Amino acid sequence: MKILIDNGHGQNTPGKRSPDGRFLEFKFNREIAAGIVADLRDKGYDAELLVEEDDDVPLAERCRRANAYSRALGKENVILVSIHANAFGNGSEWTKPRGWSVYTSKGQTKADLLADDLAMAALKYFGKQAIRGDFADGDIDYEEGFYILKHTISPAVLTENFFMTNEQDLQLLESQSGKQSIIDLHVEGIIEYLSR
Secondary structure (H helix, E strand, C coil): CEEEEEECCCCCCCCCECCCCCCEHHHHHHHHHHHHHHHHHHCCCEEEECCCCCCCCCHHHHHHHHHHHHHHHCHHHEEEEEEEEECCCCCCCCCCCCCEEEEECCCCCHHHHHHHHHHHHHHHHHCHHHECCCCCCCCCCEECCCHHHHCCCCCEEEEEEEECCCHHHHHHHHCHHHHHHHHHHHHHHHHHHHCC
16 A cells, blocks of 8 residues: 655745744644654555655645556555644634644545544544544544545545644644654554554
């Protein structure tokens, strides 16, 4: 199984930072994505970064790269996890929303199973009060038409790893223990999915 880890956004993406400017999402995403890939490889899994560049890679190109693997290896032999940090508001003020969440495309697909396994790992590391979810269709993931989810042919999920616009969440995002727990939950969730 090829595990593709997508580090969303780039150093040239406007915004995508905490209200005080000290937290840059592109740096966080790359640190988390690199940690997930390294830990999965250490455990013997075939994992790699979808984006090596620091500048933003357009979504169409990200999907093209992912789909090239899916066509070469078979869409059942590839998964994609896109790593993000969430935000709320106008970007210049601290806000109240907080927590971890996972997104899939609309409808029931294998990505829903991957999202479930990631959410269970997130619950283990952060507890129920820290997890945001939409249970309207019986599972925890939010269903959205995000480009990276709609235009990949293999199972794909997007995780929003807490809010950079919430001061409490930001403390977690900046801490080594918080970052390691975010890496660990992704690794455990992916391995659980692969064991199905």
